[in-house]
Amino acid sequence: MQAEPRPDETPTRTKGPAPGSAADPADTGHGATAAPAGTAPEGTTAAAAITPEELGLATRNHGLPLEALRYDVTPTGLHYLLIHYDIPAVDPSTWRLEITGRVQRPLSLSLGDLEARPQVSAPVTLECAGNGRARLSPRALSQPWLHEAVGTAEWTGVSLAVLLDEAGADADAAEVVATGLDEGLERGARQHYERGLPLAEARRPDVLVALRCNGQALPPQHGFPARLLVPGWYGMASVKWLARLAVTAEPFTGYQNTVAYRLRQAREEPGAPLTRVAVRALMLPPGIPDFFTRRRFVPAAPCRLFGRAWSGQGPVTAVEISADAGGTWQPAAVDPPPAPHAWQAWHAQWQPEGPGDYELWCRATDASGATQPTEPGWNLGGYAANHVQRVPVTVGPLS
Amino acid sequence: MQAEPRPDETPTRTKGPAPGSAADPADTGHGATAAPAGTAPEGTTAAAAITPEELGLATRNHGLPLEALRYDVTPTGLHYLLIHYDIPAVDPSTWRLEITGRVQRPLSLSLGDLEARPQVSAPVTLECAGNGRARLSPRALSQPWLHEAVGTAEWTGVSLAVLLDEAGADADAAEVVATGLDEGLERGARQHYERGLPLAEARRPDVLVALRCNGQALPPQHGFPARLLVPGWYGMASVKWLARLAVTAEPFTGYQNTVAYRLRQAREEPGAPLTRVAVRALMLPPGIPDFFTRRRFVPAAPCRLFGRAWSGQGPVTAVEISADAGGTWQPAAVDPPPAPHAWQAWHAQWQPEGPGDYELWCRATDASGATQPTEPGWNLGGYAANHVQRVPVTVGPLS
Numbered sequence: 001m002q003a004e005p006r007p008d009e010t011p012t013r014t015k016g017p018a019p020g021s022a023a024d025p026a027d028t029g030h031g032a033t034a035a036p037a038g039t040a041p042e043g044t045t046a047a048a049a050i051t052p053e054e055l056g057l058a059t060r061n062h063g064l065p066l067e068a069l070r071y072d073v074t075p076t077g078l079h080y081l082l083i084h085y086d087i088p089a090v091d092p093s094t095w096r097l098e099i100t101g102r103v104q105r106p107l108s109l110s111l112g113d114l115e116a117r118p119q120v121s122a123p124v125t126l127e128c129a130g131n132g133r134a135r136l137s138p139r140a141l142s143q144p145w146l147h148e149a150v151g152t153a154e155w156t157g158v159s160l161a162v163l164l165d166e167a168g169a170d171a172d173a174a175e176v177v178a179t180g181l182d183e184g185l186e187r188g189a190r191q192h193y194e195r196g197l198p199l200a201e202a203r204r205p206d207v208l209v210a211l212r213c214n215g216q217a218l219p220p221q222h223g224f225p226a227r228l229l230v231p232g233w234y235g236m237a238s239v240k241w242l243a244r245l246a247v248t249a250e251p252f253t254g255y256q257n258t259v260a261y262r263l264r265q266a267r268e269e270p271g272a273p274l275t276r277v278a279v280r281a282l283m284l285p286p287g288i289p290d291f292f293t294r295r296r297f298v299p300a301a302p303c304r305l306f307g308r309a310w311s312g313q314g315p316v317t318a319v320e321i322s323a324d325a326g327g328t329w330q331p332a333a334v335d336p337p338p339a340p341h342a343w344q345a346w347h348a349q350w351q352p353e354g355p356g357d358y359e360l361w362c363r364a365t366d367a368s369g370a371t372q373p374t375e376p377g378w379n380l381g382g383y384a385a386n387h388v389q390r391v392p393v394t395v396g397p398l399s
Numbered sequence: 400m401q402a403e404p405r406p407d408e409t410p411t412r413t414k415g416p417a418p419g420s421a422a423d424p425a426d427t428g429h430g431a432t433a434a435p436a437g438t439a440p441e442g443t444t445a446a447a448a449i450t451p452e453e454l455g456l457a458t459r460n461h462g463l464p465l466e467a468l469r470y471d472v473t474p475t476g477l478h479y480l481l482i483h484y485d486i487p488a489v490d491p492s493t494w495r496l497e498i499t500g501r502v503q504r505p506l507s508l509s510l511g512d513l514e515a516r517p518q519v520s521a522p523v524t525l526e527c528a529g530n531g532r533a534r535l536s537p538r539a540l541s542q543p544w545l546h547e548a549v550g551t552a553e554w555t556g557v558s559l560a561v562l563l564d565e566a567g568a569d570a571d572a573a574e575v576v577a578t579g580l581d582e583g584l585e586r587g588a589r590q591h592y593e594r595g596l597p598l599a600e601a602r603r604p605d606v607l608v609a610l611r612c613n614g615q616a617l618p619p620q621h622g623f624p625a626r627l628l629v630p631g632w633y634g635m636a637s638v639k640w641l642a643r644l645a646v647t648a649e650p651f652t653g654y655q656n657t658v659a660y661r662l663r664q665a666r667e668e669p670g671a672p673l674t675r676v677a678v679r680a681l682m683l684p685p686g687i688p689d690f691f692t693r694r695r696f697v698p699a700a701p702c703r704l705f706g707r708a709w710s711g712q713g714p715v716t717a718v719e720i721s722a723d724a725g726g727t728w729q730p731a732a733v734d735p736p737p738a739p740h741a742w743q744a745w746h747a748q749w750q751p752e753g754p755g756d757y758e759l760w761c762r763a764t765d766a767s768g769a770t771q772p773t774e775p776g777w778n779l780g781g782y783a784a785n786h787v788q789r790v791p792v793t794v795g796p797l798s
Contacts, residue, residue, distance in 0.1 A: 049448030055533060056693050058454060059462040059547050062476075065620070066459070067485040077461075077476030077618050078486075084690050086466040087477075134454060141691060148458050185689045185696060190797055219476050221464070290584045291483050292540060294455050297584060398589055 063148030079151030085184030104168030132385030196252025478550030484583030503567030531784030595651025675711030713766030
């Protein structure tokens with residue numbers, strides 16, 4: 001034993017591993033270690049360097065290597081992963097999905113029951129609400145994404161609307177609360193991962209109880225045997241390892257809707273819930289990389305730039321690139337969306353002025369008129385940070 | 400353009416992104432940004448916090464979420480990934496594997512040619528030579544693995560010995576140099592990833608040109624369409640995206656054999672090459688986690704501990720656990736290896752003394768008599784750091 005038991009402390013309180021740096025459960029919704037008082041809001045850090053706890057998350061959650069932007073559909077194993085607790089072990093032979101609450105006919109469905117129902121498929125781009133968080137200052141202490149928390153898979157499953165019709169949702173139904181089998185603690189609160197989704201969204205025909213990913217049974221890390229899939233919304237809505245869908249008459253007040261995944265400037269604000277994905281473009285970094293810095297090296301010649309862009313607010317209508325820190329922007333060609341919620345390819349030709357160091361930027365605009373900001377908009381949880389990507393490039397002869 | 404071109408600087412020099420913190424290419428073999436002079440050897444950092452460059456690597460390379468230790472064979476997408484440069488795009492219809500050099504009959508094989516030859520399958524545990532690096536102090540600046548750079552897949556392919564026999568390696572052949580299609584810079588040196596393997600190893604019947612992983616074509620991130628697989632050696636030997644195998648009469652003097660992947664205490668030493676994997680046990684962390692700290696919470700009751708252990712030096716003969724910082728050790732039950740180079744399952748029953756905070760340790764011993772050290776053995780590159788894993792656990796009633 002490392003320390004005497006302290007009977008006045010319950011084990012449901014989260015403790016940071018480094019005495020002296022740990023603090024009370026924090027405000028970000030996820031983080032639990034605060035920066036020294038006075039330098040940054042509780043639950044955030046003003047330090048540029050990454051903390052050991054953030055590294056612990058970064059080594060277990062997976063980002064999309066940016067060269068994988070080349071694939072229309074992200075190969076299994078390259079899609080981003082954000083796993084709040086542990087990937088649960090699920091026995092598909094005994095697993096059931098319970099559809100309960102304000103319904104006329106509660107359902108208890110086996111995997112075979114779900115597989116026997118009509119299946120719908122679509123490529124869907126999912127992005128973590130925390131994508132871009134690591135660029136904020138001060139920075140919420142949570143998974144420190146730079147910009148790689150995205151992926152596009154082909155998802156197949158049963159339309160949730162079909163299941164809700166089958167169960168007969170009551171006239172006063174307001175939300176569907178999805179509960180996962182994954183369990184853990186956040187800010188001292190023991191919980192299964194659980195989210196409420198407004199009924200109008202749950203009834204969209206493209207919202208799925210997904211059983212397959214890229215043509216195969218869901219991998220464990222993507223929610224085997226079944227997950228919710230809410231196209232256009234940040235990934236937090238697409239609850240994995242589904243155990244129960246409860247129809248409720250009142251909005252859900254659980255942790256992941258009311259504490260986490262809200263846009264706030266300060267702890268005392270109720271904040272606005274995260275819903276649809278903010279517009280973003282990413283560039284496949286051109287040329288070849290340095291192993292450690294990831295700086296790119298390209299020859300002094302016309303350079304084809306390629307990437308993807310997406311938004312939960314409608315199609316992307318424009319992508320632009322800049323090689324002079326946003327002083328001038330050059331339009332890129334943007335492909336139409338291959339499906340309503342799948343990322344769009346874009347490309348542009350860049351003519352370097354000559355040898356030297358550059359920083360390539362790209363930004364997208366969507367059908368709602370929203371354009372990516374140059375600097376991230378700050379909020380306590382570090383969400384929806386859709387500022388422009390910056391790709392350092394050195395142009396010159398390659399030895 | 401972000402800066403005036405500096406004609407006296409060639410773009411083959413690696414530059415750190417943060418002026419003032421950047422330094423000349425460093426010694427670790429991989430790192431390129433050095434700590435302030437006097438605090439740590441060049442190419443390392445004495446700082447506890449992770450640098451932005453290390454974060455950039457941690458978000459693109461993937462670790463094994465430790466709960467995935469439960470699977471005998473790691474599901475695709477959960478295996479560790481260390482990608483030096485970019486995952487290359489390979490057209491399998493035009494791809495060839497060239498077998499050249501000191502051979503009687505040079506071969507140029509298509510993917511179909513390789514698929515038509517006899518296929519061998521085995522589960523093999525691969526581990527990155529840098530696993531554990533992030534616990535060292537000072538720490539080599541490279542991918543900051545904690546302990547999760549491991550996985551076990553079922554690999555299928557053609558025995559390399561069969562191909563060498565077919566090509567007729569010359570009597571004076573000493574090594575097989577494997578060249579990958581991936582390209583980048585390290586310490587300013589432009590290169591394809593390339594490693595020499597002594598002929599005696601290359602002729603082992605279990606060394607494969609692997610075409611399949613877990614029963615399917617190699618995913619892009621694991622070397623599609625073909626990779627070398629050298630069971631028992633650290634992952635650096637299992638060259639991905641194979642383009643060429645050149646039989647040579649002299650040991651290879653390229654970067655990845657003579658600069659990187661060597662055990663050194665100081666830059667001027669030639670150092671010893673990394674070869675076989677050092678013994679290690681990992682524990683599937685018990686109970687449920689806190690999201691941010693990953694601290695575990697378990698009820699005050701007997702607790703079953705489970706994990707995996709492996710070594711490149713022979714079977715694991717013992718695993719022990721400790722709940723008192725190595726003061727006392729309790730033996731675990733260890734399963735025999737399912738295959739010569741696949742990890743072994745182990746389990747033990749832990750009886751907590753009562754509520755409170757603990758740190759669970761585990762350590763393995765292999766048939767060579769090697770046992771994991773309590774503290775990592777330091778070397779400049781941060782390799783083979785096979786110190787015991789420490790799992791912080793809080794025992795008590797779960798609310």
